[in-house]
Amino acid sequence: MGQLQAKEMPKQSFDEFDDDSDDALLSHVIEAPARVDRVKVEGVGRTYDDIITDSIKQTEIFKSSTFGQVILQCHEVRNQLERLQCFQGVQIEVDASDGPDATPDHGYEITFRVKELKRYRAGVTTTVGNNEGSLVVWGKLPNLYGRGEMAELSYVYGTKSLLYNLTLRKPFFGPIDSILSGTLLRQTNEMPASSAKLSEQGLVLDYSILFQKVKNSIEWNGLIREILPASRDTPFAIRESAGYTLKSSLKFTSALDQRDDKILPRQGRYCQGSVEFAGLGGDVGFQKYSGLYQVNYPLASFITAQASVDAGILGSFSQDKTFSLCDRFFLGGPLSLRGFSHYGIGPKSDGSSLGGTVYWQSAYHIYTPLPFTKPTKGSFSDNFRLNLFANAGCIQDINASELKDKWRRMGEQLRISYGIGLAIRFAGLARVEINYCIPYSYQRDDSVVPGMQFGFGITFI
The missing domain is CATH 3.10.20.310 (membrane protein fhac)
Incomplete structure (x- = not known):
């Protein structure tokens, strides 16, 4: 002070x-x-x-x-x-x-x-993603040219991914702060639910504006992508998407966060919407829309009701340019539609997920303190909550032009699960859930996980 x-x-x-x-x-x-x-x-x-x-x-x-x-x-x-x-x-x-x-x-x-700040900084840390832990080796040159610029080089080795990137960032300070950044990257991600691997390399340019609590960003992606079968048993429907594609897309994202905590909020709302158009060059073309809304309402001291809804739609511009497997939506997992395996819901071929073009999911939670505890804000017991939940959702492979005619299928093939568990705020950065799940409604090809399910990550519904 x-x-x-x-x-x-x-x-x-x-x-x-x-x-x-x-x-x-x-x-x-x-x-x-x-x-x-x-x-x-x-x-x-x-x-x-x-x-x-x-x-x-x-x-x-x-x-x-x-x-x-x-x-x-x-x-x-x-x-x-x-x-x-x-x-x-x-x-x-x-x-x-x-x-x-x-x-x-x-x-x-x-x-x-x-x-x-020192002219250079470096370190080795660990991070968590959605059901994945990673080792990060990084080096930074802060305040590079004297006006807050920064250069960062990082190597991320995860249980399901590998990433190299070089980022240059230039901030602009004023009544409304903004940041211009450019990233050269090369990354590989496993897609175990689809029996495939995804390799990407290219350039990402991003311009972000933060006004009060609303963050708006415009992002251009120029990526060379390669999908590889993960094994000899990869089905033909997945192999059809194998090979190289060139993606050039423009994406706009807007997010408003009024929650008092990002991991275990007690009150406030969060909403995010994104629009992506691909086809400005390259051989990939699509339009993609998605949105998320979450509201938290305190019922009593440290007892909170939470409701969330998430939806998205994907469509192609023409027959000349279309989308690939890695552009599709996937649904299911311990931090989204609980009671189902990671990306285990939706169309499949020989047990491998094909993804979908239309999806929606919703979640309802009641969070309470642990029995026999009297948590106070910032105390150790404040990092734990009992979690009563119910989830519902659906994903389909439907053309955007057929959506009105086939909308009924989204309700007829509804997936529902409910259960009880423990939600933990981990280091103030991630969320850990240990749940007992009861899948109530599901389809024959879905990968259900009745009983205990464990998950950790930074995004959840």
Whole structure:
């Protein structure tokens, strides 16, 4: 938080207070007249002055008229400096101003002491994805050119994937922050549900804008993709998609997150929508729409009702350009439609999932604290919840033009499951679920998982 130093108040100004009137004394100090005469930032090396000056100008520190406002604006300036991601520490010092231009009696000089990030950083960490753990070896060059730019090289070795990427990121600071990034990547992902492997290499350009709690991004993907059969037993329907494809697509995503926690929220809502158009070059062409909505409602102290719905549709532009196996939707898993194996729902060929072009799923949860515990926010027991859930959903391979005529099939082939389990917030970054699942309604080809099911990841419904 830093040091706070201020001038001693005149003793006669406190005569009206009793010795025990702490609240009145505090109110008097907060409301005491104050004016900021000067702001200094010390410890700056390679960071340019313009982004620091612009960050300070976005606050109202020079408009402060009371000592309480000065303190609040000091913290606001610190937040603005930290958001530049150029410093690893910002300390605050408030002192009486002096000199011929100082405001008599209530002028203050604010000093922000910063420590810049090192020129390079590297490390080895572990991460978790959806039912996958990964080892990450990374290196970063933060604040590369003095205005928050960053270059990052990473190698990710997962249980089902392998990734190399080089990312260059350029932030733009202002009333609305934005980030322009470019990534060169090469990755391989296993698709065990489809008895295939996917290899991708290419370039991804992304421009993201964060306004209040709404994040909008425009992304261009230029990827060379290869689908390979995972074994000799891979069915012919999967082998038909094998080989190389060139994808050039433009994707727009918008997300609003008003939840009080991303892993175990107690209140708030989250909604996300995305639109992707492929066919701007290459031999892949499609239009893809998807959306997710989640609402959390507190029923009582640490008891929450949650409802989510997720849906998507995929269609091709023409017969000349179509989509591949890796562009389709897949459904099922311990963090989506519980009681079914990962991507175990929908059309199949000899037990291998073919994916679908239309899907929807919904989930309903009641979260309660563990028995005989009285959790408080931030306590260890706050990371655990009993989870009563019910899921429903369906996925079909239907052309977009036939959707109105065949919509009834989406209801006739409904999958339903319910159960009880334990939801755990892991390290504040991921979610672990241990559930006892009861598949209630399913189709003959579905891969059901009755009984205990374990899952962990960062996205869930």
